[in-house]
Each structure stands twice: as structure tokens, then as C-alpha cells.
Amino acid sequence: MKSKSKVKKYLRYSLLIVLTLIFLLPVFFMVISSFMSTKEVSEMLNFNTGEFTSFKLIPGDFSLEQYYRVFFRNPQYLKEFWNSVLITFPTVICQLIVSSLAAFAFGKLKFPGRDKIFFVYMILLILPIQVTLVPSYFMYQKIDLLNNVMSIILPGTFSAFGICLLRQNVRYISDASIEAARVDGASYFKIFFRIILPQIRGGLISLALLTFVDTWGVIEQPLIYFTDRSKYPLSVSLSAGSADTQIIFACGVMFMIPALLIYFLGEKDLRSSFTRI
Amino acid sequence: MKFEKKQAVWAYIFLLPSLIGIAIFYVIPYLMCIYNSFMGTGGFAGFDNYIAIFKNRAFLYALRNTMIFTLIAIPSLMIISFLIAKFMNSFKKISAFFRSAYLMPIVIPAASLIYIWQLLFDDQGTINGILNFFGIDNIHFFSSGFSMVMIILIYIWKNCGFCVILFTAGLANLPNSVHESAHLEGAGGFTTTVKITLPLITPTTFFVFLMALINSFRMFRESFSLFGTYPNENVYFLQNFINNNYNNFNYSQLSSSAIVMSLIFIGIMLAFFMYERKADYME
Amino acid sequence: MKKIKLVNLILACFLVLTLLFFTACSADSNQDYIGNNKDQGTDTSSRDDRVTIYTYVDPEDSNQHYDNDTMFYYPILQMAHMYNNYCSMNGVGERAVEVVKFPSRDRMIQQMSTEIMAGGGPDIILLDNELPISKLVNQGAFADLNTFIENDKSENRLNLKNYNRHLLETGVFNGKRYIMPMLYRPDVLISNTKVLSHYKVDSSKKLTYSNLMESLKTYMAQDEKISFLEGYESSKDLLLQYINDNVDREKAKTDFESKDFKQTVQSIKKLITKDMEGEKTIHSVNENNCLFEKGGFDSEGRYFPINYSLPNLQALSNDDFSIWNLDQDLLDQYAQEFYSKINPDDDFLWEDINRQFEQFVMENESDNFNDNLAMTGKTTLMDGITKDKNSRRGEITCGFMINGNSSKELQENAYDFMKYSLGERMQRYVTYDSTYSTSKASDVPNIYNLPVNNEALKTSYSDIGISEKKIKRITKNSSFLEKIINHSQSLNTFVIKDGYYNKNVIGGLVEDFLQDKISLDNFITNLKSKTEIYLYE
Structure with missing residues (x-):
């Protein structure tokens, strides 16, 4: 036995x-x-x-030949790495700010039309990128955003994904603490900064990670919106066909390091956040 | 009364940046797309574009493949990750290392792994090498019906870890008493899972489903890097159709197929949404 | 506690990076549109009243190389340049054509596709290998040129009878004339009589896909290092051409599953991969290491298609005696001998004297010349391989369409430009004259195609033949130049290559097949499924 x-x-x-x-x-x-x-x-x-x-x-x-070639012989890859950074970091930060604000509203505040608006958000969330790619192109052409990193950062910022994720987190915060703060006369901003933000830290980190990974691997948008090849992020030249096979693996490692860093730095918070979903 | 009004005003203030952004970058392009799907080269075309695409065999291929992919890959992903999550939860203590390992694939961007997949799945690749060793014929992963299998496998591999984490979290939150009482009543493991566990973790399941759905569009990146613009007919997805119509300058066809595609996904989500609501009431 | 510090650290990093980003952004914004391509932005008002052409080819850029892709553009750009001069001289400067240059071909096609989809785009669209022409035609993206031709009552109206009938018909779809061809090249295989007789190839017999292996029996049996065509590019084209010949675009059907197709594909592959070691191998008929030539290579090893300018064709005809091909020292000797006999005080025409000199040299050299010719063999040509044994194929290499989205007025102006470029003067110019390229940038290769305008071809031909008419020829057989001109007049099938299909749809697959990465069966299954998807789309 x-x-x-x-x-x-x-x-x-x-x-x-x-x-x-x-x-x-x-x-x-x-x-x-x-x-x-x-x-x-x-x-x-x-x-x-x-x-x-x-x-x-x-x-x-x-x-270390591959690394040597990436860092010293082909500065183009470093430039592209930097382009990726320029696109990704602003997107992540702005997405965190916009999403946490909206998630608070959706998760804890009552207002007319809340569920309907949220449902629209969910639908927009599952729209495939191809649906809006071409109309967006015309629009960016009108407002002069083509060939500008903003054409990737702004849609990334306002993606409904973060709101969906953080709303789940916000909902698990007990109403009592919010109620107590409000009775004390705290403003909504104060509640948001003092009560909500500290408690959804794990959610914020997981959102940062997921947004980072998503934006870091962006392929379609730069190909269509960027006129200037020198602005392409690393992900575009890593996608098969255009890459130099001899240093592809070193590039891949270089490519995944930032994502791994964020992951390891926030790993504990990350797992705690998922227990809230 | 006054308090509620104030709260609503504040809610809109918090929501404002997001509302503006969503309107400009998502709602307007979507409406433009809908508008264009009703326009032809000679002006308003009514449903002509829609009728045309449903007569188009390439579109029907794409529709079929996309449906097959969605209907097979998403449920398999959810079932597999649920099973792995249950398995992981059955350990009393488990090192964080294992959980991190499962998350690794989602951290790594698609482009970096293309060559690994080629090494694995090529006609002369490792998998075929192993099959050959056992005397089984080559499988042409890149040019037959197995292409779909390959894409589904990669999709599951990539997204499984994240779903496992979500499910383990959901399962861990269940009170132990639920299982114990069911056990006392003589229910078997399977019955407990289906009758008790699943309904209890519906919110988690819904979230996992949402993630799986969103990530299923992203599989197009892999498919595109592996098979190019014109893949074989088994992995020709709606995204390919839309993309190629862009290259072929066929804007009305592009728009109407994009709308059909979004309607399908909205339908799938709506169905799941109803299910969640129903489960909520049952609670 | 430590954890919080770490998070703060990351957030601080984020902030710094954002700041950096914004500074970088503002610094960048000035160079968004560089140089020539500033027009491609949103500001269309400046060129609303002017006919536009998009191009990515710059004749003044010596780094750009003339190849199968760029050949669609050079002649038209030259014509646009001439036309603009003509307009400004005649005081109609507002009719001039504006050439918008793009930094790359992808960029141009992408911009064009989005603009056309949005109801705009350039007024004149040039044929380009990567434009899905047949799809665009189906969508009615182009204006029907017949309406302009019929409405034109001016005295220099276009008379379609002056043009090659078969050639013009290629641009007609369902009774509507969408494409106006400008230039073409015959599909011929250039070779050498000696090489051909060595491999027992009968140059008078037409090659078809079905008799290909039979006709080349001796060649296939040999072990020497001699390839079928001069390079990988042409070889791949041969297979692509065969595949295209088996696609019925109108009925959206293919012939790929027939036994015949399978066999022929296999034999073509065998033929073109014989002694062809990958993409970099360069062969030439002159060095006796390939059987046929469809193009050549420049000093840097870059491929270019055969130059069909008449002077070049004449240079290729080694059976035409020309004193200019002689060694300079030898020529000096003859000159001394001949001109010393002439009394400069006599009354004569220099032109006659020069002709007499040529005659003199020729008489002395004729034995040498004939011996030499017997040794090296004559340049000759064979009709390109086709399915039908009566078809003689040519390929349209330059042509244009008028955008259906443009305003009536701009379309009229674009039509004027079309008329101008189809005129005899312009058509002769792009066949023969090379003043444009020499005056602009000497590095541009003068590679030309044959003109649609029959009259222009005839005049150019007689211009170049002046000396021949007046002096007796050494060889009695018709020269290579004559042969190729006659051949080009007898063409009855013209194609516009579907470069989009060849490159984007099946390009990778064909490459894999030629490099033995996939099996024949696999190749055919995939070819069928890709092609069908493309046709249905």
C-alpha cells in the first residue's frame, strides 16, 4: 500500500x-x-x-560571435531595439494610467449605462486588428500621424484590455474600506490613490507585463503606418523572411530580455494578482 | 440622491480619457469600416459586398478555417489548462519555479520562436525524425491538413501557461469545504468537477475564455511568419483574406469580410456572456 | 519593503524613458518627410490640378539597377521629362506631369493601394510587376481609354491602325480598353549557331513544352558544364512562365493536376537545374557555357534583361560587318593606305569618300571576317517556348492605365500625355536615341524595349540601316538584327506578367521546389491550393 x-x-x-x-x-x-x-x-x-x-x-x-555581431557589427539591430523601446514604454505607462482610472469607475462606481458601456468595451476588445487597420490609416493620414510612433502608442494606450483586467482586480477590493474613506470626507481622487492603487499593484504589474509583451511584438501596424524603414521596431525585422538567420537567436534573446526582466521583478505581485480573478 | 449624482459625475471624469481614446481609435474606425462595407466602386451598394463575399470560395475557405480554429483551439486550450491547473493544485506545496516556467511562452514574442518551430515541424525536422525512427511516414506540417494541427499546438503551447495561472488562482479560491461535502455525499471526482467546481469558477472561466479569444487573433502573427501571405488552404484564415484584399486594393471586400469576422466573434462572446449571466443567477 | 523599492525603481525607469522618448520625438519630427517624397503626405491640394505619376525608380540615381522590375519605369520617366519640356515650351505648363518619387517600391505600392481604396491615387498608373493588374481591372479601377479615343476630334488623334493589333488587344477587357501598352519585348532565346549545331538543336524548329525534351536530347545527354540559360533568374522565369501558361484566369481554373503538367514541370526542372549551381552562377553564350541567353550580367554580377535598343541589337549581330568592330591599329593602317591615294585638291564629297573607305576595308577584310565567323558562329535566335506551336509570344514591358478615380479634366490631361508618348517621335526616342540618359547620368544603362508604334520601329530601323543599303553586305543571309525585327513583327500573343502572383503567391514555393526542399507531389498540391485561393480572392 x-x-x-x-x-x-x-x-x-x-x-x-x-x-x-x-x-x-x-x-x-x-x-x-x-x-x-x-x-x-x-x-x-x-x-x-x-x-x-x-x-x-x-x-x-x-x-559569442552572434552577440558580437549584433552589438558591434550591425548597429541597425540596436537602433531597432531602441525603436521598440520608444514604442513600448510610453504605451505601457499610458495604458496603466488610463486603464486604472477607468477600471475604478467600472469596478466601484455606479453610474447610468455602466454595464452597456462596458459591454461595448468588451466588443471593441475582441475586434481583430484587421478591422480597424485600414480606416485608421485614413484617419491618421488626415491628422498627420503616419510615420509617427504615436500611431502605435495611442491605440495601444486606449486598448480596452487593461480595463477588463483591472476591473476584475478592483472588484475584489472590499466596499467597506471605500465607504469608510468616503465617510471621512476623502475625495474620489484620494480614494483612488490611497485605497485602489495600492491594492491593485499586482494587477498593474501583470497588465504592464502583458501590454509590454503585446506592444513589444507588434508587427502589422508599423508595416502599414511607417513610411520610414529606420523607424521599424525590432519585432518587424525579426519576423521571418527579413531577418539574418545567422544572428537570429542572439536577436531573439536580446528581444526577450526586457520582458523577462519585468516578469522577474514583479513576479510575486503578479501571482498574487491572479488570485483575485 | 445628490450623492449618487455626484458619484456618476466622478465616474465619468475617471472614464473620460478612456472614452475619448476608445471613440477616436476604435469606434470611429469601426464605424468607417461598417460604412465602407456597404459602398462599392460606384457608390452605395447595399448588401452586394456581403453577397459577393459569401459567393467567394476563398472567403468560404477562410471562414471555415477560422471557425475550425476557434472551435477546436479555444476549447482544447481551456480544457488542457484546466486539467493542468487541477493537477498543479493537487500538490500541497509547489515551487514557484514551475509556475514561472508555464508563463515563459507568453513572455517570449512570436517572432523569436519561428525558427524553433521550423526546426521542429519541417519535413526534415525533429518531429519527423522521431516519427521516422518508429517507422511512421513523414508528416508534411507545412503543406497539408497538419498545418492546422501545428498552428493549434503552437497556440496551446503559447497560451496555456497564462490560462493555467488563471485557473489555479480560481481553484485555489474555492473553499475546501465544497469538495469535502461533495465527497461525503459519494460523488466521484469527475462529477464533482463538472457539477460543483465548474459552476463555481465561472467568472474565471469567462476571463480565461476572453483571453483565449483575444489571443487567438494574435496567432495570425505566427501563421503569417510560418506560412507567408499565401498559406496552403488548410491554414488560410480570415486574416489572410483581409490582408490579401488589402494588397489587392479591394477595399469593399476587405471591409465587409472584416465586419463578418467581427460579427462572428461578437456572437461567440455574446453566447458566452449569456452563459456567465445564467451561471450568476444560479448562484 | 525591498519589493516596493524595486517597483519604484522600475517606475522611475519608465518615467525617464518616457521623457527621453518625448525629446526624441520632437527632434525626429522635422525629418519625417525627406527630400523628394514630401508629396506623399496628406497635403494633396498642391497637386490637385496636375497629372501625377508615382514611381520609386530614379533614373538619376546611379545605385539603382535596371532589371526586370525597374524596366517598367525608365522609359515613361524619360517620356515624362520630355513631355514636360514640350509643355513648358508650348505655354501649357499646367498640363505637365508631376512625378512623385517614393523611397521604395513597397512604400509606393502600399501608398497607392490605400489611396486608390480611399478613392484617390495617382492619375496615371504604370504597369508594375507587383500590382495585381487583373484584380484592379475587375474592380473597375481604371478609366476606359476608348471613350477618350472616340471623343478626340483633334488632328493628331490616335490612329490605332498604326499600332500592333495583337499588342493593343492585350489591354482590352470585356470591350473596354484599360491598359495602353507602350513598349514590349519579344520572348526569344538568343544563342549562337555553333553552340546550337554542337548540341544538334534545330533552330528552325519551334520549341514547345511538349517537344522540348525531344529537341534538346543531345544537350540533356551531355556531361559538359553548360547550362540551359544564363542564370538563375531566367531559369526560374521559365518555370514560372510554364505555370502561368496553365492558369486560366478568366475561368479561375488550373491545369495542375494533369499528368502532362507533372511531367513537364519535372523535365523543365531537370533542364534548368542542369549545371546550375544556385543563384550566383553566371553563364554566357559567348563563353560557350550556356545554351541560350535571355539577359546578361553587368560588371557587378547583377542581372539585366537583354537590351532591345536597335544599336545594341546591331552590335549583337556579329554577321554584320562593321568597320568599327575592327582593331584600331588595323583600321589606322587601312586609313593610311587609303587616304594617301586621295588628292585633297580634287572636288569630291567626304561622304562618298568615307563610303569608299568602308568598301575598301570590307573587301580587304572579308576573308578574315568570314573565317572568324565560321569559328565563333553567328548570333541567332529561337522563338521562346510556348504551349501552342503557332503562338509567338511577346511581353509588355511598359504601359499605363488612367485612374478611374481622377477627375474628368485630369483624365483628359493624362490622355494627352499618353498620346504624346505613343507618337512616333517619342516611340523612336525610347527605342533608339539615348540622349536623355547620357545627358542626365552616364551610369544609367541604355536598355530599351521595342515600341508599340510600328512606324517608329520602321523609321528607326531604316535610320540604322543607312550604311547597309549603300554598300554591299558580306554575308548573304539576313542579319540577326533583321531577323529579330521581323520576328517581333510576327508576334501574335502578348502577355502582361502577373508579377504579384509569381512573386508573392507562388515565388517561395517555386524556389523551394527548384532547390529540392520539397517533393514534386507536395509542390503540385501546394501550387494548386495557393493558386486557387489567389484566383478566388
């Missing part, structure tokens, strides 16, 4: 590890490949050898 439960325990743990490996391996492999020499990478990505490709978990010859 005891041995049976022990077997069961081992089985459960090995299943856990297998599952984890499935999620981790591709990522792990990308990091590994970034330390291969460019020659090894092109050999690996050659599908014409007649043999089946395999994943090398240890680079044949460890080298």
Missing part, C-alpha cells in the same frame, strides 16, 4: 517535470542556440542535408 502511493508520487512528479520541460525547452533552446557560432547556426537551419534536424542542447563550439 505504501509503495503504491510512493510510485504514484513519483509518477506525479515526473509528469510535472515533463510538462514543465515542454514549456521550457523551446525557450531554453533559443538561449543555447544564441551561443552557437554563425556557421553552426546556418548548418543547423539547413533543411537540405537529407538528414533530420535535431536540437543540439550543447553548442558544438561555444562562441
Whole structure:
């Protein structure tokens, strides 16, 4: 009886590890490949050898060649990285501000038409980007936003996604504390800053992370809205076809580092926020 | 009375930036799109554009594939992540490492992983290598019906972690007594899950569903990088259709198909919304 | 406590970055529209009253290279330049054509597509490989040119009889004339009699897809390092052409599943991949390492299509004796010998004397010349490969459409420009004269196509043939130049290449197939599904 439960325990743990490996391996492999020499990478990505490709978990010859090329030989990638930063960071910040304000209104305040407006938001949230891409183009042309990073930052800022996410968080805050503050004569702004914001910190961080990832990987909009190739973010040149295969993995690692940083910095808060949903 | 009015005014003040932004960047383009879907080259065209696209075989392919993808990928994603979440919750203590590992795929942008997928799924790729080892014929992931399988697998892999986290959180919030009492009454594990757990975590499920739906549009990025503008007919999605009509200058066809696409998704969401409402009342 | 500090730190970083961003933004905004392309912004008022053409090709940019893509633009830009001079000289400067230049082709096509969708766009749309012409025609994006031709009562009205009938018909869809071709090139394979006879290819026999393997039996059997065409570009085009020949665009049907198709695709692949080592291999008939030529390579190894300007065709005809091809020293010797006999005090015309000199040189050199010719072989041509053995194909390389969105007045003005460019003078100019490019930038290659205007071709041809008429020819057979001109007059099928289909829809697939990345069956299944989607769309 005891041995049976022990077997069961081992089985459960090995299943856990297998599952984890499935999620981790591709990522792990990308990091590994970034330390291969460019020659090894092109050999690996050659599908014409007649043999089946395999994943090398240890680079044949460890080298920093890819990183060297990204950082010193092709400054274009660094420039694009910077372009990505210019698009992403403002989007994240503005989205946090706009969404938390609106989420407070939707989550805790009563006003006529609240549910109807929220439903419209949800519908707008699930609109595929292709629906608004072309009309937006005409509009940006009229208000002179083409070829301007604002054409990506502004729609990102006002995406309804953050409102949906934060509203869930706001709703879990107890009404009593708000009520008490109001009885004390605190203004709504004070309530927002003193009570709401500290309690949805986890939600804010997860929103920051998700918005970051989304904007960081933007492809369609810059291709259509930007006239000037030098303004393209890194994600555009990393999308297959246009990228230099020899340094693709180093670029990929460079590309995911900012997202990982945010993730690790806010990891604790992040998990606590999800317990609220 | 006065207090409520004040609250409403303040609510609108808090909402104002968002309302303005949503109106300019989402509502107006959407209305423009609707307007254009009724216009042809020679002026007002009524429903002609809609009739035309439903006669267009490429559009029907795209519609079929998009529906297949939505109807298979989203439920599978939800079921798989629910099962993994239950599995994770069955451990009394679990290292944060495992939970972080599951979130990794969503942190990594689509573009970085394209080559990994190619290595895995190519005709000469690793998966085919393994299949070959067991004496199974090659699967052409890039040029047959398996392309859809491949896209669905990548979609699940990418979004599973996030949904697992959402579900574990939802499950962890359930009071233990619920399960115990059900157990005492002699209900089996499966019955408990379906009859008790699922209805209790409906809000979570709804949120997971919403995330899955939103992320299903984003799969187009992967599909686009893997298959290009003209993929094989099995992974030709509505997004491809719309995109190619943009390249073909066919604006009215583009608009009407975009509207059809949004209507479908609104319909799916509405159905789910009703379900959530109903569950709310049952509570 | 530590956690909060970290979060604060991140937020501080965010703030700093935002500040940086805004400063960067304001600094950037001045350079949004650089140089020539300032017109592509929102301000359309300045060019509302002027006919516009969009281009991404700049004849004055020596870095730009003349190839299959840019050849649609050079001639029209030259004509626009001439037309604008003509307008300003005649006091109708407001009719001048405004050329809007874009930094890249993608950009241009994208801007154009959005503008046309929004009900605007350039007034004159040039044929471009990447424009989905057939789709645009179906949507009625272009104006019917017949209405202008019929309404035109002026004395220089367009007489369509002066033009190649088959060629003009290519632009007519359902009775409406949407496309006006300007220039074309025949689909011919250029080779050398010696090479052909070595591989027992009968140059008088027409090559079709079905007799291809039979006719090239000896070539296929050889092991020498000699490829079929001069480079990868042309080879790929051959396969693409065959695929296009099996697509029925009107009925939205393909022939890809027939056994015949499969076999021919396989043999074409075998043919063109024979001794062709990837994209960088460069071959030429003159060096005896390829069987046929459809183009050549410049000093930097960049491909360009064969130059159909008459002077170049004459230079290619090595069976035409020209004293200018002789070695300079030898020519000096002859000159000394000949001119020393002439008494400068005599009464004569220099022109006659010069002709006598040519005659003199030719008589002395004729044996040498014939020997040489026998050794190197004559330049010759074979009709391009087609499905039907009676069809002789040509390709339209330059032409234009008038935007259906434009105002009546602008359309009329655009039509005037069209008339001007179809006139004999202009058509001769782009076939023969090269003053524009030499005066502007000497680096621009003078690569031309043949004109639609029959009269222009005839005049140019007789201009270049002046010396030949007056002196006896060495060889009795008709020269290469004559052959190619006659051939181009006999063409009966003209195509506008669907570059969008060839490149965006099936380009990658064909490439994969040629490089053995996918199997034949796989190739055909995918080809079918992609093509069908494209046709239905």
C-alpha cells in the first residue's frame, strides 16, 4: 500500500517535470542556440542535408560571435531595439494610467449605462486588428500621424484590455474600506490613490507585463503606418523572411530580455494578482 | 440622491480619457469600416459586398478555417489548462519555479520562436525524425491538413501557461469545504468537477475564455511568419483574406469580410456572456 | 519593503524613458518627410490640378539597377521629362506631369493601394510587376481609354491602325480598353549557331513544352558544364512562365493536376537545374557555357534583361560587318593606305569618300571576317517556348492605365500625355536615341524595349540601316538584327506578367521546389491550393 502511493508520487512528479520541460525547452533552446557560432547556426537551419534536424542542447563550439555581431557589427539591430523601446514604454505607462482610472469607475462606481458601456468595451476588445487597420490609416493620414510612433502608442494606450483586467482586480477590493474613506470626507481622487492603487499593484504589474509583451511584438501596424524603414521596431525585422538567420537567436534573446526582466521583478505581485480573478 | 449624482459625475471624469481614446481609435474606425462595407466602386451598394463575399470560395475557405480554429483551439486550450491547473493544485506545496516556467511562452514574442518551430515541424525536422525512427511516414506540417494541427499546438503551447495561472488562482479560491461535502455525499471526482467546481469558477472561466479569444487573433502573427501571405488552404484564415484584399486594393471586400469576422466573434462572446449571466443567477 | 523599492525603481525607469522618448520625438519630427517624397503626405491640394505619376525608380540615381522590375519605369520617366519640356515650351505648363518619387517600391505600392481604396491615387498608373493588374481591372479601377479615343476630334488623334493589333488587344477587357501598352519585348532565346549545331538543336524548329525534351536530347545527354540559360533568374522565369501558361484566369481554373503538367514541370526542372549551381552562377553564350541567353550580367554580377535598343541589337549581330568592330591599329593602317591615294585638291564629297573607305576595308577584310565567323558562329535566335506551336509570344514591358478615380479634366490631361508618348517621335526616342540618359547620368544603362508604334520601329530601323543599303553586305543571309525585327513583327500573343502572383503567391514555393526542399507531389498540391485561393480572392 505504501509503495503504491510512493510510485504514484513519483509518477506525479515526473509528469510535472515533463510538462514543465515542454514549456521550457523551446525557450531554453533559443538561449543555447544564441551561443552557437554563425556557421553552426546556418548548418543547423539547413533543411537540405537529407538528414533530420535535431536540437543540439550543447553548442558544438561555444562562441559569442552572434552577440558580437549584433552589438558591434550591425548597429541597425540596436537602433531597432531602441525603436521598440520608444514604442513600448510610453504605451505601457499610458495604458496603466488610463486603464486604472477607468477600471475604478467600472469596478466601484455606479453610474447610468455602466454595464452597456462596458459591454461595448468588451466588443471593441475582441475586434481583430484587421478591422480597424485600414480606416485608421485614413484617419491618421488626415491628422498627420503616419510615420509617427504615436500611431502605435495611442491605440495601444486606449486598448480596452487593461480595463477588463483591472476591473476584475478592483472588484475584489472590499466596499467597506471605500465607504469608510468616503465617510471621512476623502475625495474620489484620494480614494483612488490611497485605497485602489495600492491594492491593485499586482494587477498593474501583470497588465504592464502583458501590454509590454503585446506592444513589444507588434508587427502589422508599423508595416502599414511607417513610411520610414529606420523607424521599424525590432519585432518587424525579426519576423521571418527579413531577418539574418545567422544572428537570429542572439536577436531573439536580446528581444526577450526586457520582458523577462519585468516578469522577474514583479513576479510575486503578479501571482498574487491572479488570485483575485 | 445628490450623492449618487455626484458619484456618476466622478465616474465619468475617471472614464473620460478612456472614452475619448476608445471613440477616436476604435469606434470611429469601426464605424468607417461598417460604412465602407456597404459602398462599392460606384457608390452605395447595399448588401452586394456581403453577397459577393459569401459567393467567394476563398472567403468560404477562410471562414471555415477560422471557425475550425476557434472551435477546436479555444476549447482544447481551456480544457488542457484546466486539467493542468487541477493537477498543479493537487500538490500541497509547489515551487514557484514551475509556475514561472508555464508563463515563459507568453513572455517570449512570436517572432523569436519561428525558427524553433521550423526546426521542429519541417519535413526534415525533429518531429519527423522521431516519427521516422518508429517507422511512421513523414508528416508534411507545412503543406497539408497538419498545418492546422501545428498552428493549434503552437497556440496551446503559447497560451496555456497564462490560462493555467488563471485557473489555479480560481481553484485555489474555492473553499475546501465544497469538495469535502461533495465527497461525503459519494460523488466521484469527475462529477464533482463538472457539477460543483465548474459552476463555481465561472467568472474565471469567462476571463480565461476572453483571453483565449483575444489571443487567438494574435496567432495570425505566427501563421503569417510560418506560412507567408499565401498559406496552403488548410491554414488560410480570415486574416489572410483581409490582408490579401488589402494588397489587392479591394477595399469593399476587405471591409465587409472584416465586419463578418467581427460579427462572428461578437456572437461567440455574446453566447458566452449569456452563459456567465445564467451561471450568476444560479448562484 | 525591498519589493516596493524595486517597483519604484522600475517606475522611475519608465518615467525617464518616457521623457527621453518625448525629446526624441520632437527632434525626429522635422525629418519625417525627406527630400523628394514630401508629396506623399496628406497635403494633396498642391497637386490637385496636375497629372501625377508615382514611381520609386530614379533614373538619376546611379545605385539603382535596371532589371526586370525597374524596366517598367525608365522609359515613361524619360517620356515624362520630355513631355514636360514640350509643355513648358508650348505655354501649357499646367498640363505637365508631376512625378512623385517614393523611397521604395513597397512604400509606393502600399501608398497607392490605400489611396486608390480611399478613392484617390495617382492619375496615371504604370504597369508594375507587383500590382495585381487583373484584380484592379475587375474592380473597375481604371478609366476606359476608348471613350477618350472616340471623343478626340483633334488632328493628331490616335490612329490605332498604326499600332500592333495583337499588342493593343492585350489591354482590352470585356470591350473596354484599360491598359495602353507602350513598349514590349519579344520572348526569344538568343544563342549562337555553333553552340546550337554542337548540341544538334534545330533552330528552325519551334520549341514547345511538349517537344522540348525531344529537341534538346543531345544537350540533356551531355556531361559538359553548360547550362540551359544564363542564370538563375531566367531559369526560374521559365518555370514560372510554364505555370502561368496553365492558369486560366478568366475561368479561375488550373491545369495542375494533369499528368502532362507533372511531367513537364519535372523535365523543365531537370533542364534548368542542369549545371546550375544556385543563384550566383553566371553563364554566357559567348563563353560557350550556356545554351541560350535571355539577359546578361553587368560588371557587378547583377542581372539585366537583354537590351532591345536597335544599336545594341546591331552590335549583337556579329554577321554584320562593321568597320568599327575592327582593331584600331588595323583600321589606322587601312586609313593610311587609303587616304594617301586621295588628292585633297580634287572636288569630291567626304561622304562618298568615307563610303569608299568602308568598301575598301570590307573587301580587304572579308576573308578574315568570314573565317572568324565560321569559328565563333553567328548570333541567332529561337522563338521562346510556348504551349501552342503557332503562338509567338511577346511581353509588355511598359504601359499605363488612367485612374478611374481622377477627375474628368485630369483624365483628359493624362490622355494627352499618353498620346504624346505613343507618337512616333517619342516611340523612336525610347527605342533608339539615348540622349536623355547620357545627358542626365552616364551610369544609367541604355536598355530599351521595342515600341508599340510600328512606324517608329520602321523609321528607326531604316535610320540604322543607312550604311547597309549603300554598300554591299558580306554575308548573304539576313542579319540577326533583321531577323529579330521581323520576328517581333510576327508576334501574335502578348502577355502582361502577373508579377504579384509569381512573386508573392507562388515565388517561395517555386524556389523551394527548384532547390529540392520539397517533393514534386507536395509542390503540385501546394501550387494548386495557393493558386486557387489567389484566383478566388
